[in-house]
Amino acid sequence: xxxxxxxxxxxxxxxxxxxxxxxxxxxxxxxxxxxxxxxxxxxxxxxxxxxxxxxxxxxxxxxxxxxxxxxxxxxxxxxxxxxxxxx
Numbered sequence: 001x002x003x004x005x006x007x008x009x010x011x012x013x014x015x016x017x018x019x020x021x022x023x024x025x026x027x028x029x030x031x032x033x034x035x036x037x038x039x040x041x042x043x044x045x046x047x048x049x050x051x052x053x054x055x056x057x058x059x060x061x062x063x064x065x066x067x068x069x070x071x072x073x074x075x076x077x078x079x080x081x082x083x084x085x086x087x
Contacts, residue, residue: 002059003030004046016059017045036062 006012006029016026019042023031033040044059 001030001032002044002046004048004057004059005029006048008050008052010050013049014046017047018042020045031059033062036064038064 002016004014006014012029014027014029016023016031018040031044031046041062041064043061045056046059047054047056
């Protein structure tokens with residue numbers, strides 16, 4: 001599960017992307033993978049917006065047999081991501 005909890009004034013919108021491509025129906029603060037396969041490997045990002053603005057956060061990179069990379073990120077809009085993944 002990729003989870004990016006946020007703080008700030010809502011409402012929030014947060015579409016998820018895999019390698020820059022929008023993930024259909026992935027619009028919550030968390031995105032779960034049914035299984036880790038070559039098709040689900042790649043860089044996951046989420047684009048948060050609220051009345052204060054917008055920011056794109058690198059939520060994590062899923063690799064097959066290589067673990068997870070989770071970059072640090074600070075946002076000027078009050079979003080405080082938690083970068084975690086369990087596959």
